[in-house]
Amino acid sequence: xxxxxxxxxxxxxxxxxxxxxxxxxxxxxxxxxxxxxxxxxxxxxxxxxxxxxxxxxxxxxxxxxxxxxxxxxxxxxxxxxxxxxxxxxxxxxxxxxxxxxxxxxxxxxxxxxxxxxxxxxxxxxxxxxxxxxxxxxxxxxxxxxxxxxxxxxxxxxxxxxxxxxxxxxxxxxxxxxxxxxxxxxxxxxxxxxxxxxxxxxxxxxxxxxxxxxxxxxxxxxx
Amino acid sequence: xxxxxxxxxxxxxxxxxxxxxxxxxxxxxxxxxxxxxxxxxxxxxxxxxxxxxxxxxxxxxxxxxxxxxxxxxxxxxxxxxxxxxxxxxxxxxxxxxxxxxxxxxxxxxxxxxxxxxxxxxxxxxxxxxxxxxxxxxxxxxxxxxxxxxxxxxxxxxxxxxxxxxxxxxxxxxxxxxxxxxxxxxxxxxxxxxxxxxxx
Numbered sequence: 001x002x003x004x005x006x007x008x009x010x011x012x013x014x015x016x017x018x019x020x021x022x023x024x025x026x027x028x029x030x031x032x033x034x035x036x037x038x039x040x041x042x043x044x045x046x047x048x049x050x051x052x053x054x055x056x057x058x059x060x061x062x063x064x065x066x067x068x069x070x071x072x073x074x075x076x077x078x079x080x081x082x083x084x085x086x087x088x089x090x091x092x093x094x095x096x097x098x099x100x101x102x103x104x105x106x107x108x109x110x111x112x113x114x115x116x117x118x119x120x121x122x123x124x125x126x127x128x129x130x131x132x133x134x135x136x137x138x139x140x141x142x143x144x145x146x147x148x149x150x151x152x153x154x155x156x157x158x159x160x161x162x163x164x165x166x167x168x169x170x171x172x173x174x175x176x177x178x179x180x181x182x183x184x185x186x187x188x189x190x191x192x193x194x195x196x197x198x199x200x201x202x203x204x205x206x207x208x209x210x211x212x213x214x215x216x217x218x219x220x221x222x
Numbered sequence: 223x224x225x226x227x228x229x230x231x232x233x234x235x236x237x238x239x240x241x242x243x244x245x246x247x248x249x250x251x252x253x254x255x256x257x258x259x260x261x262x263x264x265x266x267x268x269x270x271x272x273x274x275x276x277x278x279x280x281x282x283x284x285x286x287x288x289x290x291x292x293x294x295x296x297x298x299x300x301x302x303x304x305x306x307x308x309x310x311x312x313x314x315x316x317x318x319x320x321x322x323x324x325x326x327x328x329x330x331x332x333x334x335x336x337x338x339x340x341x342x343x344x345x346x347x348x349x350x351x352x353x354x355x356x357x358x359x360x361x362x363x364x365x366x367x368x369x370x371x372x373x374x375x376x377x378x379x380x381x382x383x384x385x386x387x388x389x390x391x392x393x394x395x396x397x398x399x400x401x402x403x404x405x406x407x408x409x410x411x412x413x414x415x416x417x418x419x420x421x
Binding site for chain 2: 011018023024033044103211
């Protein structure tokens, strides 16, 4: 059977997904045009040296409310090669589930010690590390009582590898009803961080979250 | 492809960027590719253009909070990719990668007119991230280019090819050629999107 492009599925109970998901089957890229579909992000990023510590707004400021956590991991391609010197942009809600974003009109509690944005780089082994406040879950659909589970957003840019994803937490009651988790199906486990010992870090919890860039998106089907 | 190899690592799932991609991460140098930085001498070769348009949902409403990433060849048709390292026609003041976040869903992106890559018509690859979706990818062309008739991507989409053509809308007082290109994410007039991982 001839190869076909995929059809993107719509996230259940997700109004925006219904409004914005293409309905047509994706078109196949002709062989002669493949190079043009692989953008290469230039390695000229800017980030503050303190942005790895998202548990405070600046080194001389107190810790934000909630549970400070450390997140570490490696970024690799599917063949196992480390994605080196790549930019990892991280954003997450505060302890109360509020983003310090001018478009978050939820009226949930802000925290004067929490920005929830930070940028870090992978090293020569593809490894990264940051501190954050364990984010609060929040009620995304009050009309049907659906919550967004605790999650941390990550955007990875490094040469050709490109990924925007979310890291979830194990055993959270709202994981099973999350629209995107439902689309991921059994592959959702790949997006759940693994708890580990905190070692000597000045945090209360620590997680490993290894990222592999490439391959099929499990939220598509053929 | 890599995913078919027996030892390939299972890929992390893409996920939606959600509505709150930080405006804090915006970089003006990625929103105007005609110069390298406002404080440095260094202008990209080629004719400056403005791409202007809207990202629309299936109801025709603006898709607020959309992130657009642009990728194109330089004025001589050469991509700044590892495969072209050391190529004599690399423009040192043009890397060809842009990114902007549109609060409203309307966008304006300044760049230079791409040259025609070998065997292709001039084009700009556009990746869209937004709440409700993971990455979707399309490729935009310029009306009136003679190479459009033989471009493999335009040929592959057949009768939908006009939906990938930006319309020329005159020239600004600064001499920039203006092109209009709306992206319809879903529904009537849906823009053709491409399967960037499996083809």
